[in-house]
Amino acid sequence: MNVMTSTPHDAVYLGIDGGGTKTSFLLLSGDGRLLARHVSTTSYYLEIGFDALRALLREGIAELLRQAGLPSSAVSSAFAGLPAHGEDSALLPAFDALLADLPRARVGNDMVCSWAGSLGGRDGISLVAGTGSIAYGEWQGRGARSGGWGEVFGDEGSAYWLAREGLALFSRMADGRAAPGPLLGRVREHFALKHDLDVCAAINGAAARSRLAQLARLVSAAAADGDAQATALLTRAGEELALLAAGVARQLRLPTDVAVEVSYTGGVFEAGDAVTGALRAAMAGSLPNAALVAPRFGPELGAAMYAARLAGARLAPASSVIAALTR
Numbered sequence: 001m002n003v004m005t006s007t008p009h010d011a012v013y014l015g016i017d018g019g020g021t022k023t024s025f026l027l028l029s030g031d032g033r034l035l036a037r038h039v040s041t042t043s044y045y046l047e048i049g050f051d052a053l054r055a056l057l058r059e060g061i062a063e064l065l066r067q068a069g070l071p072s073s074a075v076s077s078a079f080a081g082l083p084a085h086g087e088d089s090a091l092l093p094a095f096d097a098l099l100a101d102l103p104r105a106r107v108g109n110d111m112v113c114s115w116a117g118s119l120g121g122r123d124g125i126s127l128v129a130g131t132g133s134i135a136y137g138e139w140q141g142r143g144a145r146s147g148g149w150g151e152v153f154g155d156e157g158s159a160y161w162l163a164r165e166g167l168a169l170f171s172r173m174a175d176g177r178a179a180p181g182p183l184l185g186r187v188r189e190h191f192a193l194k195h196d197l198d199v200c201a202a203i204n205g206a207a208a209r210s211r212l213a214q215l216a217r218l219v220s221a222a223a224a225d226g227d228a229q230a231t232a233l234l235t236r237a238g239e240e241l242a243l244l245a246a247g248v249a250r251q252l253r254l255p256t257d258v259a260v261e262v263s264y265t266g267g268v269f270e271a272g273d274a275v276t277g278a279l280r281a282a283m284a285g286s287l288p289n290a291a292l293v294a295p296r297f298g299p300e301l302g303a304a305m306y307a308a309r310l311a312g313a314r315l316a317p318a319s320s321v322i323a324a325l326t327r
Contacts, residue, residue, distance in 0.1 A: 012070065013315060014102065015303025016057065016080035017113040018043035020131025020160075021210045021267075024300040025060040027068050030076070030308075032317045036067035037300075042210050044083045044131070046150075050094065053082070057098055077311035078105035081113035081303055083132065087148070106310055110299070111136035111145060117302025118263035118295035121309060125248045125290075127241050128299075129275075130266035131213040133158035135244035139252045139260070146247030151209055157240035159268050163215035165233050166222075167203065171196075173229075183222035183230045190218055213267075220271040234271050238278025241268075246286040259289045265299055 011030030016023065023043040027036040040060050045053040057080065065072060078099055085095055086109050099105035111134045115126035125137035132155040134148030151160045170187045172178035174196040187193070191202045203212065222230035245262050254260060262283065269275055276292065283290050297305070301317050308315035 011076040011308070011311070011313065012068075012074050013304045013307040013311075014061070014064065014075050014078035014105075015113070015300065015305070015307050016060065016078075016082075017299040017303040018080065018082035018110045019299075020044045020047075020083055020213060023056060023060065024303075025064050026300050026304045027064045027070075027075075028301075028304045028315065028317065030313070030315070032315060035070070036064040038063045038067070042131075044209065046084055047209050050091070054098060061099075061102070072102055075102050076104065077307045078102045079112075079303055079307040079310060080105070080107045081110035081299070081306070082107060083110050084150070085109040087150070104311065109134075109136070109145070109148070111148065112306055113299035113302040114265040115302065116306040116309065117297040117299045118265050119261060119293075120296040121305055121314070122261070124261035124263065125245050127245060127262065127264040127279075128266050129157050129159070129237070129241055129264065129268035131159050131210055133161065133241065133244065133266075133268075135241075135248045137245075137248040137252055137260075139254060142252055144248050144251035146251065147244045157237040157244070157268065159213035159216035159266070160209060161240075162219050162233060162237055162268060163212050165236075166215060166219035166230065167199070169219075169229055169233065170199070178229060181222065181227040181229050182225035183218065183227050186218045186222045186225070190215070216268065220274070223271070223274055231274060234274040235278040237268060237271075238275045238280075239282045241275075241279050242282030242286060245283060245290065249287055249290075257289060259291065260287065261293050262287070262290045263293050263295050265295055 013028050015026045020042055023040045025038040029035055038060050040056055043053055095107045098107055114128045115136045118126045123139050128134050135146045155161050173180045173184040219230050219233055223234055280292050305315045
């Protein structure tokens with residue numbers, strides 16, 4: 001690993017944080033100032049296709065450089081963290097070619113953006129629970145991931161998983177297999193259902209991964225309304241995410257007595273203590289010396305910070321940038 005040095009003020013770092021719902025493009029100067037920002041749609045190539053992913057990145061980068069009034073040659077280093085990267089080895093050359101027009105550029109999984117941002121590039125474990133779920137950690141030069149197997153047979157604890165489980169609970173409430181709770185009314189109202197079975201047409205007719213994941217909010221809202229069964233789903237989400245953290249720790253061969261920071265990003269955590277409380281309680285058994293810490297920065301900044309890291313530099317975002325990105 002490169003030794004981190006101070007960042008030249010005339011350096012320019014380009015970070016791309018991809019995701020199942022949106023893709024953020026960020027251009028920062030070496031002294032941490034915001035030069036340009038652009039937000040686009042999902043970069044999940046399994047949903048939009050690889051050609052659309054290529055076009056999305058090309059257009060997003062062009063917009064950043066247009067805003068900053070800079071040529072591509074001015075970019076000192078670039079990193080793009082993209083969902084599903086590394087999950088089909090035959091596609092790795094195609095992924096690597098996505099930033100071929102930029103000097104000193106690298107493509108990886110979006111989990112790296114979350115890790116670099118939430119932990120500030122320090123050793124520890126990062127949990128991502130957005131549209132999908134994954135964990136990534138680094139410890140003394142070693143890196144490991146857990147989860148991220150996709151929505152068909154994985155992504156436990158994610159928004160997609162929570163939405164799917166919530167819809168399954170709705171169906172059980174609707175047909176008498178489970179006692180009715182606030183979730184029943186939340187789903188009926190959301191879809192303006194005349195008949196409960198009409199939800200099948202609403203979901204099966206347009207069940208894009210990113211769109212379905214947004215229904216996780218109905219589970220959180222029902223839990224806030226006092227729905228015990230919806231609350232139990234949020235508890236399960238926290239427990240599943242704790243398993244991801246433990247999986248990373250196991251692969252990193254962390255000693256059981258070592259203190260490790262675990263941080264987090266993603267929309268599922270907007271449910272608050274219903275998820276983080278369950279996560280903390282589950283980690284107390286599997287990772288007794290782990291400390292759950294709030295993210296230092298978001299994955300957008302993490303992408304740019306990792307780009308600087310690839311150049312052997314440490315990027316400190318200006319306070320004005322942090323404020324602008326958290327509004």
